[in-house]
Amino acid sequence: MNKKAFALAAASTLALTIQAAYAQDKPKPPPAWHQGKPPALAESKLAPVPGKMTETSAAEIPIDKMKLPKGFTAEIWATGLVGARAMTLNEDQSKMWVGTRGIGRIYEVSNEGGKRTVKVLAEKLTQPTSVYANGALYVFAIDKVLRYDNAAKGAAGQPVDMTQAFELPPEQHHNWKYVRVGPDKKLYVPFGAPCNICEPPTKEYAQIRRYNLDGTGKEVIATGVRNTQGFDWHPKSGELWFTDHGRDWLGDNGPEDELNRLSKPGQNFGYPYCHANKVVDPDVAKGKKDACKDVTLPVTTMGPHTAVMGIHFYTGSMFPKEYQGVAFIARKGSWNRTKKLGYDVVTVKAGPDGKGAKITPFATGFMDPKDDSFWGRPAYLAQLNDGSLLVSDEQLGAIYRISYQK
Amino acid sequence: MLTALFVSCASAQSEERLKACAACHGADGNSTIAGTPSIAGQPRIFLENYLVMTREGIRGTDVMQGLLKGVPDRDIVALAVHFSKLKPGTPKEETDENLFRRGREVAAKNRCASCHEKNFQGREQMPRLAGQREEFLAEAMLQYRQNRRPGGDTLMAAALYGIPEADFKALAHYFSRLK
Known part of the structure; x- marks a missing residue:
């Protein structure tokens, strides 16, 4: 062996030793993408639906195709918000902020004189969302937390960087965040599982935390949460209700997405061992006795792969009485399913204890089951002071307003 | 103006x-x-x-x-x-048969084709890999896995999780030699 070859061999042995030692320290879960994809689905070409990264004008939006119960009408409220997701409003609703994912922007919408104008407030962020509370706007990217003070009349100037205080973990997949300030004046922040199905690499994932507004007082309030995309507090009980996405690659019919209710802090919602209504995971729960023991089961399952997003308990006076306290839930729609499902807004009527949940379609027509085509993907909901309901459409970067007249 | x-x-x-x-x-x-x-x-x-x-x-x-x-x-x-x-070019570089074979195995095991298509010509938001420059592919995969590719789909980073760097090289070699 010549000198050079020996050096190379030595180097590669060293690399292997390091790799082996590392592997012993921290066993890596297999790659997320195909993990749990059984041989029967190995040839499946299902893949996430591509988003649209360019602006869509009002004229290009087929709003007439949206179907609503009698007495309800929909109009285009704002456009030009590419990738629009969660919405948050100031007190008099003259300002709204809208987060995104891939395009990295937070939009600020001015709602004055019956007109909406849109500007980009923050950009170049990794999948940012925002929440307004008590005069301040909090922006959460996967790897960054910023606060704009004195935002009540619009956010301006340089934000305060609060990242350090929140101890954000490094993995990015499933770590876009829906963030709210609860009735207890704390920030509620989810941390998704960084894979389709795995035992997360550390205990920092698959959970919902809450913090004081300054990032102190971190507390994990829910575990076993794979990928929640929205939550709200029940208007009567004050309890947290949240949506959660079920895992992929177990076939068209499940496990279903979930609507959950947190009745006491610290509850475990099952991931990665126990999904939906006691579906034991065939990959990671192997040989595990009673995978669903001590797991809090959902209020209701929400359909397989439907991608349940934002939830809003209706508290306005515009809609008929039967909608009081009812949960509106946006289902962005499936990709890991041979026939599309979701692409709608549904209502869930249930007791404050979650019993007797009944799902009813509310806004439909975004998807055509005849040819599996779609035009919009409802993502989040917000209630205006007049009682009308806003729906953001992530696909077309628009916000629709749904109102009711007898 | x-x-x-x-x-x-x-x-x-x-x-x-x-x-x-x-x-x-x-x-x-x-x-x-x-x-x-x-x-x-x-x-x-x-x-x-x-x-x-x-x-x-x-x-x-x-x-x-x-x-x-x-x-x-x-x-x-x-x-x-x-x-x-535009028409993708034809690969001109020599092929290392062992590396090519290894790349093909890794691609099959990780089901790269499920998104990037059977011939790796890509579709919709998922890029074409066939005939792409080898060193570019290897570096891109490494960047994804190390979260050094901001703005990329996090799903791709998750898909490459746990794959050793040597296999990135094999994958890159394999894809770059495909028409």
Whole structure:
């Protein structure tokens, strides 16, 4: 062996030793993408639906195709918000902020004189969302937390960087965040599982935390949460209700997405061992006795792969009485399913204890089951002071307003 | 005044831009420069998304971000359509049979084709890998796995989780030698 070859061999042995030692320290879960994809689905070409990264004008939006119960009408409220997701409003609703994912922007919408104008407030962020509370706007990217003070009349100037205080973990997949300030004046922040199905690499994932507004007082309030995309507090009980996405690659019919209710802090919602209504995971729960023991089961399952997003308990006076306290839930729609499902807004009527949940379609027509085509993907909901309901459409970067007249 | 000038000259601007693209990516969209990807025959949506995110400053290199600064959506769509229609080149480099075979195995095991298509020609938001420059592919995969590729799909980072670097090299070799 010549000198050079020996050096190379030595180097590669060293690399292997390091790799082996590392592997012993921290066993890596297999790659997320195909993990749990059984041989029967190995040839499946299902893949996430591509988003649209360019602006869509009002004229290009087929709003007439949206179907609503009698007495309800929909109009285009704002456009030009590419990738629009969660919405948050100031007190008099003259300002709204809208987060995104891939395009990295937070939009600020001015709602004055019956007109909406849109500007980009923050950009170049990794999948940012925002929440307004008590005069301040909090922006959460996967790897960054910023606060704009004195935002009540619009956010301006340089934000305060609060990242350090929140101890954000490094993995990015499933770590876009829906963030709210609860009735207890704390920030509620989810941390998704960084894979389709795995035992997360550390205990920092698959959970919902809450913090004081300054990032102190971190507390994990829910575990076993794979990928929640929205939550709200029940208007009567004050309890947290949240949506959660079920895992992929177990076939068209499940496990279903979930609507959950947190009745006491610290509850475990099952991931990665126990999904939906006691579906034991065939990959990671192997040989595990009673995978669903001590797991809090959902209020209701929400359909397989439907991608349940934002939830809003209706508290306005515009809609008929039967909608009081009812949960509106946006289902962005499936990709890991041979026939599309979701692409709608549904209502869930249930007791404050979650019993007797009944799902009813509310806004439909975004998807055509005849040819599996779609035009919009409802993502989040917000209630205006007049009682009308806003729906953001992530696909077309628009916000629709749904109102009711007898 | 400047804006009006820009709008009236949009097509001339596009010509200029195409020249700028060609300078590095090749007039036919097939790059001969190390580290610079080929873009001929890439899916339109992939190109569109990439160009928008680079303009926004969340993907791509400093050079690309500089070139795309302020380019309106309609011009980005035009560029994406243009390059998606060009014919991908034929690989000319020699093939290392062992590395090629290993790459094929790793690709099959990790089901890369499930998104990137059987012949790895890509579709929709998922890029073409066939015939792409080898060193570019290897570096891109490494960047994904190390979260050094901001703006990229987090699903891709998750898909590469736990794959050793040696296998990235094999994958890159394999994809780059495909037609």
